[in-house]
Amino acid sequence: MSLVEKVVKYALKLGADEAHAVYARSRETSIELESDQISRTSYGVSESIYVTIIVGKRISSARVNAVTEQAALACTEKAYRMALALKPNENWSGLPEPKPIKVVPEIYDEKVAELTAEEIAERAKNMLESAREVSDKVHVMSGNVSTTISKYIMATSRGFYGEEERTAFIASLVAVAKDAGKVGSFASEADASRKLDVNVEEVAEKAAQKALYSLNLKPVESFKGTLMLDYEFAARLIQTLTGAYNGYYVWKKNSPLADKIGKQIASEMLTVIDDGTLPAGLASSSFDGEGSPTARTVVIDQGVLKTFINNTFTANILGMEPTGNAWNLLYVGPWNTLVEPGDRSEEELVSEVKRGLIVSRFSGMIRVQDGLVSGTAKQAFYVENGKKKYPVRECMIAGNLYDFIKNISALGKTARRTPFAVITPHIRIENVNFISKQ
Amino acid sequence: MQNLDIDILHRIVEAALKEGASYSDIRYEELTATNVETSKGYIESAEQLLRRGVGIRVLYSGAWGFASTEVITKEALLRATKSALKMAKVASSIKEKKVKLAGVSTHKASVSANVKKNPAQIDPSEKAKLVLELDKFAYTHGESIKDVTTRYRDSNLQKIFVSSEGAEIQLKYVRTYLVAQVVAKEGTNISPAYETMGGVKGYEIMEGEAPFETVKTAAERAVRLLTARVPRGGHHTVVLDNKILALIVHEAFGHTAEADLVITGSVLTGKIGRKVASELVTIVDDPGPEGANGWTPYDDEGVKARRVVIVDKGVLMEYMQSRETAAELGMEPTGNARAQDYTFAPIVRMRNTYMLPGDWEPEEIIAETRHGYYLKGAMGGQADANGDFMFNVQEAWLIENGELKEAYRGATVSGNALDVLGSIDAVGKDLKINFPGTCGKWQLAPVDGGGPHIRCKIIVGGAR
Numbered sequence: 001m002s003l004v005e006k007v008v009k010y011a012l013k014l015g016a017d018e019a020h021a022v023y024a025r026s027r028e029t030s031i032e033l034e035s036d037q038i039s040r041t042s043y044g045v046s047e048s049i050y051v052t053i054i055v056g057k058r059i060s061s062a063r064v065n066a067v068t069e070q071a072a073l074a075c076t077e078k079a080y081r082m083a084l085a086l087k088p089n090e091n092w093s094g095l096p097e098p099k100p101i102k103v104v105p106e107i108y109d110e111k112v113a114e115l116t117a118e119e120i121a122e123r124a125k126n127m128l129e130s131a132r133e134v135s136d137k138v139h140v141m142s143g144n145v146s147t148t149i150s151k152y153i154m155a156t157s158r159g160f161y162g163e164e165e166r167t168a169f170i171a172s173l174v175a176v177a178k179d180a181g182k183v184g185s186f187a188s189e190a191d192a193s194r195k196l197d198v199n200v201e202e203v204a205e206k207a208a209q210k211a212l213y214s215l216n217l218k219p220v221e222s223f224k225g226t227l228m229l230d231y232e233f234a235a236r237l238i239q240t241l242t243g244a245y246n247g248y249y250v251w252k253k254n255s256p257l258a259d260k261i262g263k264q265i266a267s268e269m270l271t272v273i274d275d276g277t278l279p280a281g282l283a284s285s286s287f288d289g290e291g292s293p294t295a296r297t298v299v300i301d302q303g304v305l306k307t308f309i310n311n312t313f314t315a316n317i318l319g320m321e322p323t324g325n326a327w328n329l330l331y332v333g334p335w336n337t338l339v340e341p342g343d344r345s346e347e348e349l350v351s352e353v354k355r356g357l358i359v360s361r362f363s364g365m366i367r368v369q370d371g372l373v374s375g376t377a378k379q380a381f382y383v384e385n386g387k388k389k390y391p392v393r394e395c396m397i398a399g400n401l402y403d404f405i406k407n408i409s410a411l412g413k414t415a416r417r418t419p420f421a422v423i424t425p426h427i428r429i430e431n432v433n434f435i436s437k438q
Numbered sequence: 439m440q441n442l443d444i445d446i447l448h449r450i451v452e453a454a455l456k457e458g459a460s461y462s463d464i465r466y467e468e469l470t471a472t473n474v475e476t477s478k479g480y481i482e483s484a485e486q487l488l489r490r491g492v493g494i495r496v497l498y499s500g501a502w503g504f505a506s507t508e509v510i511t512k513e514a515l516l517r518a519t520k521s522a523l524k525m526a527k528v529a530s531s532i533k534e535k536k537v538k539l540a541g542v543s544t545h546k547a548s549v550s551a552n553v554k555k556n557p558a559q560i561d562p563s564e565k566a567k568l569v570l571e572l573d574k575f576a577y578t579h580g581e582s583i584k585d586v587t588t589r590y591r592d593s594n595l596q597k598i599f600v601s602s603e604g605a606e607i608q609l610k611y612v613r614t615y616l617v618a619q620v621v622a623k624e625g626t627n628i629s630p631a632y633e634t635m636g637g638v639k640g641y642e643i644m645e646g647e648a649p650f651e652t653v654k655t656a657a658e659r660a661v662r663l664l665t666a667r668v669p670r671g672g673h674h675t676v677v678l679d680n681k682i683l684a685l686i687v688h689e690a691f692g693h694t695a696e697a698d699l700v701i702t703g704s705v706l707t708g709k710i711g712r713k714v715a716s717e718l719v720t721i722v723d724d725p726g727p728e729g730a731n732g733w734t735p736y737d738d739e740g741v742k743a744r745r746v747v748i749v750d751k752g753v754l755m756e757y758m759q760s761r762e763t764a765a766e767l768g769m770e771p772t773g774n775a776r777a778q779d780y781t782f783a784p785i786v787r788m789r790n791t792y793m794l795p796g797d798w799e800p801e802e803i804i805a806e807t808r809h810g811y812y813l814k815g816a817m818g819g820q821a822d823a824n825g826d827f828m829f830n831v832q833e834a835w836l837i838e839n840g841e842l843k844e845a846y847r848g849a850t851v852s853g854n855a856l857d858v859l860g861s862i863d864a865v866g867k868d869l870k871i872n873f874p875g876t877c878g879k880w881q882l883a884p885v886d887g888g889g890p891h892i893r894c895k896i897i898v899g900g901a902r
Contacts, residue, residue: 040502043506046781062487065489121532183703
């Protein structure tokens with residue numbers, strides 16, 4: 001019997017009605033860059049057991065690391081004692097019945113798992129050198145190349161048992177350009193994958209190019225025009241949108257989409273899919289945090305809101321079906337978020353813009369509750385009559401997320417993965433207010 | 439602490455030297471924490487955590503290696519030391535610039551946070567009862583309040599630092615926090631608000647009126663701003679409350695005075711002795727005061743932390759340093775090297791960063807403002823190496839002829855830290871340092887900050 005099963009059994013013996021236990025182990029090797037140098041190298045192993053106990057609808061959890069059987073059982077007792085000190089949570093409806101799990105392929109890559117510290121360091125060095133080769137004005141502020149190998153085992157008192165191994169390779173770089181006493185704006189770029197297919201040189205070059213062009217910026221007047229979201233900003237916008245169709249936040253009155261199922265909430269061009277089953281997906285997993293199988297859920301279909309993402313807890317409260325999106329027994333979260341690509345090449349997207357900005361990074365607030373978008377465009381290019389003109393000195397973007405998705409006028413035909421586990425093409429939005437800071 | 443003999447830590451750092459390291463340090467940490475959270479009138483999450491582990495850092499041939507482990511036996515620690523040495527060797531073979539450490543005096547000390555009631559001694563049922571009461575209290579502030587989350591957290595953290603230079607520091611932290619999140623909704627208008635309290639404090643802060651005041655502030659704000667409009671965007675004269683000033687001082691200015699960023703290139707690089715702010719401005723980063731969330735008597739390199747006067751009457755005086763940055767810049771370590779936990783090596787971090795008070799009454803600043811906004815309550819933000827920043831504010835009151843007229847819902851404020859600090863023309867008497875936060879510069883660190891009310895010019899983002 002595995003440790004998680006022993007913990008569940010012990011919880012029931014103590015008097016729990018239901019129990020859920022998760023064992024997680026991860027091994028991380030990381031090479032960090034700072035101030036144009038390899039700065040720190042680290043290797044760490046951590047493991048923990050997390051047990052949740054339900055006694056008469058009273059829910060209590062405890063976590064312990066440095067896992068031994070003795071520590072795990074002591075942790076179970078602690079959770080049990082705490083449960084007795086609580087009052088029942090009447091919203092609790094019970095753990096789900098186990099359903100068959102389909103294994104998601106390619107979330108463990110031996111090539112990542114077997115990468116040595118030397119090999120990771122070599123990649124970090126290549127990344128550093130690639131950034132410097134772009135220009136001697138470019139400096140690496142910070143960066144990281146790392147691998148994580150994790151193991152996850154779960155058991156519940158309903159008889160669920162699952163285990164999965166995952167790998168991740170992550171490369172990130174923050175560059176800044178300096179010239180004659182002038183300092184540009186941070187430029188970051190990152191890529192992450194379950195597989196050994198991240199091109200660290202490309203990450204470095206992109207960050208360096210962005211840093212370089214944020215050195216010589218020109219101001220623009222305030223205007224109303226087209227906003228073209230580069231991958232990073234598009235991913236950020238879509239990631240915020242996932243909060244609006246998250247069943248937990250819908251229940252918590254944090255979403256204006258609460259009564260919009262079946263309604264057109266966005267341009268017909270927008271289709272958004274939550275997918276926990278995507279092969280090699282950064283956020284893919286065969287089963288979710290309560291032991292339900294993950295799924296591919298079309299959330300927004302040609303602009304129409306089809307459903308919310310739910311776990312068993314929120315689905316019961318909202319009178320819906322769970323979608324395999326449990327982060328744990330209570331909270332809900334997205335897996336991989338896919339935006340269906342459109343039909344335009346990057347050149348075509350730009351050529352149709354009369355006046356607008358291509359924005360790579362957005363420093364500001366996108367508030368899910370009311371959609372308020374307020375902040376500054378970073379690494380932005382001014383476009384006029386279909387031509388990229390010049391990089392723009394900080395300019396503010398003011399608007400509303402829920403208007404933005406209605407005003408999508410085109411999507412790029414190439415979707416790209418981002419470290420947010422959002423896979424999106426470029427998104428073009430009309431009628432956006434740009435406010436000059438001058 | 440369980441089963442840990444400090445002599446083992448000394449033997450491990452000695453073993454690292456025998457293997458060729460020029461320096462080594464080791465940090466043991468043990469954290470116990472309790473989280474209790476409400477949702478929809480019920481306790482939704484009640485969590486107890488126990489986490490312990492060791493981080494080992496070695497300097498070998500001018501390069502750092504770091505390893506962490508959670509198995510605390512001599513054998514496991516020796517294995518981790520070997521891993522750290524291996525990592526350092528990998529780094530040293532490709533590193534151009536060799537790490538040097540500024541010399542410091544070696545301390546043997548034991549310091550405990552001074553709290554009246556350790557929350558570990560309080561029965562969990564009492565904590566559960568309190569958050570439920572607070573949750574219920576929040577709903578009494580209006581029918582438009584549709585959702586409340588009250589989140590209580592406490593922790594006990596023990597740290598032991600031992601270095602190959604002979605330092606031995608034992609620290610005990612006790613932390614207690616409360617977060618209140620309130621959502622008001624009416625028709626299609628949704629108004630969220632939140633408020634926090636806490637720091638290196640005991641359960642005594644949860645007794646009495648303070649937690650109720652925290653909830654009340656969030657609840658009243660959510661209701662007040664339900665129908666409020668977004669302010670008109672533009673460059674405005676503004677009065678900032680203590681909390682927004684705290685954020686600007688930390689995010690927009692403080693980071694640019696962290697020596698690691700100074701070395702890479704920040705707006706303050708090479709500006710020591712130069713005027714960077716209005717002469718009314720004095721900014722410090724302080725290991726204290728007692729109770730502040732960033733309380734750091736000794737940093738994670740065992741350096742006795744001291745107050746850093748970053749700006750004195752508008753002039754840049756010094757940067758915040760680790761031993762490594764201090765050696766590189768030829769300056770003194772300041773006790774600003776901090777690590778998130780034992781799984782991280784320390785980097786330069788702020789502690790409690792605030793602006794010193796001036797001689798205006800806060801009400802007087804508003805009364806003497808003809809037209810502008812009074813900005814209250816901050817909700818996080820971002821800043822850049824060049825000092826450009828962007829923050830979310832919770833509410834903005836229009837000031838007309840010295841009087842507060844209308845509340846607008848918060849939008850963002852932005853600008854450049856040096857421009858904003860240069861534009862300060864009134865500094866209040868009301869120093870307040872109690873804005874516990876978590877700073878995320880690659881690693882998380884508890885910090886605090888504040889200052890008085892001030893008046894300056896800033897860009898308010900909102901509707902056109």
